[in-house]
Structure formats: C-alpha cells, structure tokens
Amino acid sequence: MTTAELYDLPDVARYTAAEAYRAQLVTAYHSSGDPFEQLRLYAEAVRYDRRHPDEPSVAAELYGADLGEAA
Numbered sequence: 001m002t003t004a005e006l007y008d009l010p011d012v013a014r015y016t017a018a019e020a021y022r023a024q025l026v027t028a029y030h031s032s033g034d035p036f037e038q039l040r041l042y043a044e045a046v047r048y049d050r051r052h053p054d055e056p057s058v059a060a061e062l063y064g065a066d067l068g069e070a071a
Contacts, residue, residue, distance in 0.1 A: 021048075022058050029062050 025048070029041040045058040 018052070018055070025058060026061060 003052050029038055030055055042062055049057050049059050
C-alpha cells in the first residue's frame with residue numbers, strides 16, 4: 001500500500017504525468033499550422049477523453065480555442 005492510498009490522497013505522480021500529457025497535446029495543437037496535424041491531434045484528444053471520462057475534456061479545450069473570440 002502506498003502512502004497516498006493509506007491516507008486516501010490522490011496519486012500525485014499519475015496526476016502530474018496526465019497533466020503533462022494534456023499540456024503537450026494542447027501545445028502541439030496550437031503550435032501546428034498544418035490542419036491535418038491538428039485533426040490528428042484532435043482525434044488523439046478525443047481518444048484521451050474516452051479513456052479518462054472523469055477528467056475535463058481536452059477535445060473541448062481544443063475546440064474552444066478554435067472558436068477564439070466567438071466563444
């Protein structure tokens with residue numbers, strides 16, 4: 001049993017890795033000027049969201065960024 005489990009705390013290592021992955025995905029999406037690469041990254045975000053339904057949606061974040069001022 002880990003200390004986090006013992007005290008019913010979130011697994012910080014897992015959380016940090018997930019946040020880093022999300023940040024990389026968002027950064028890659030915004031820095032890409034290629035619409036096909038952005039579509040591939042958006043699809044990856046959708047797959048990530050399906051694997052992690054209890055977390056905020058990365059795909060929604062990317063879609064919202066595309067809306068820009070209209071949102």
